Amino acid sequence: MRTARALFTAAVAAVAAATALSAPASASEGQDSTLELMLVHGDQVRRTTLTCQPHGGTHPNATAACADLQQAHGNFANLPGAKDKSCTMEYNPVDVKALGTWRGAPVEFNRHFGNPCTVNAAMGPVFRF
Incomplete structure (x- = not known):
């Protein structure tokens, strides 16, 4: 578990550094939406990149993900999610992280x-x- 969290922390630091170095050079580039998304579940760390307008990156369903982010105006706390989905009370913790630009x-x-x-x-x- 500690190893996964250490990798997660290192990945976040690397993405933060890359994001800081890739500041937009012009007003037309100021609309960049590129995100590094990470899931930490037990000892597993999974990550993907998501770009919007145009949709792409390594995310398997960039179109749907970008549509939800567009609806939430880039605010992850306001994502529509699957409101009709019910879940068990099983405790099997997962941490999520998004870092980049919207x-x-x-x-x-x-x-x-x-x-x-x-x-x-x-x-x-x-x-x-």
Whole structure:
């Protein structure tokens, strides 16, 4: 568990440094939406990149993830998620992290969930990778 968290912390630091170095050079580039998304579940650390407008990166469903982020105006706390989804009370913790830019503005989001189902219910396709 400690190893996964150490890798997670190192990855976050690397993405933060890369984001700081890639500040937009012009007003037209100020609409950049590039995010590094990470899931820490037990000893597993999974990550993907998501770019929006145009949709891409390594995220398996960039179109749906970008649509949800667009609806939430880039605010991860306001993602529509799957509101009709019910989850068990099983404790199987998952941490999620988003770091990068949304329309040129810096983004840093961290949240702890009780289990993978609650991640999907709250975050929808954004953290489904």
